Amino acid sequence: MFTETQRRELIEQIRELPTRLRERVSGLTEAQLTTHFQADEWTVAQNVHHLADSHMNSFIRMRLILTEERPTLKPYDQDLWAALADAGTTALEDSLCILDGMHRRWVRLFESLDEAAWQRVGLHPENGEVTIEDTLRIYAGHGLGHIAQISRALAAERVAGDEGPGVGDWYLDADERGRQAQSAICNRKLNR
Numbered sequence: 123m124f125t126e127t128q129r130r131e132l133i134e135q136i137r138e139l140p141t142r143l144r145e146r147v148s149g150l151t152e153a154q155l156t157t158h159f160q161a162d163e164w165t166v167a168q169n170v171h172h173l174a175d176s177h178m179n180s181f182i183r184m185r186l187i188l189t190e191e192r193p194t195l196k197p198y199d200q201d202l203w204a205a206l207a208d209a210g211t212t213a214l215e216d217s218l219c220i221l222d223g224m225h226r227r228w229v230r231l232f233e234s235l236d237e238a239a240w241q242r243v244g245l246h247p248e249n250g251e252v253t254i255e256d257t258l259r260i261y262a263g264h265g266l267g268h269i270a271q272i273s274r275a276l277a278a279e280r281v282a283g284d285e286g287p288g289v290g291d292w293y294l295d296a297d298e299r300g301r302q303a304q305s306a307i308c309n310r311k312l313n314r
Contacts, residue, residue: 123240124255129232132262137229139265140221143170146269147214150276155212159278164204166275169268171209172200174217174224177261181228184257187244188231195246232258 124132147155147170155167164172179198186193203209240255 124259129240129255129258132258133229133232135262135266136225136232136258139173139269140218140225142269143173143221143265144218146272147218152212154276154279155214156210157279159275163271163275165210166272167212167214168204168209169272169275170214171211171217172204173265173268174220175203175209176200176264177221177224177228180257180261181224181231183244183252184228184231184254187242187252187254187257188239193244195244195252197246197248 147166150166156165158165183195186195235254240253242254243251246252
């Protein structure tokens, strides 16, 4: 179990994600948004749209856990969702707006919970029991992990010869923070 201070820090990461993501993708060209700069990795646009898809699913799962006894949490195939036409577009604002509003609601919901609510459980067919606290831990890191993935893609573009806007030192900081978060996500993929 987390302390109240640890929970507040993770909630703050949830609160800050939409702003940090906007800053990371601001000013990118269509080519930067839709090019696969790394083999077997999503484009920048797919990452942004995936964050909206994944966090919407998690938010709904959290609400189910809070309102039902041990609900079954439906998985989905994130790679198939990322291949749908709307996930490959450069219309990032649609997903960024979803994240803005949903994260404000998500933060309010997290901040309203009493101790018993934090330990409520849902059942994920692939991952087993999931608590509200697990949701906070995983999705606070999930956003940072995808910002780092975006930064790695843009750094790969830079290595190929195009400097691109805003890669610089921020990439290194985000990459260091994101690697641990992405590792935790890969070990337990609740966004499926």
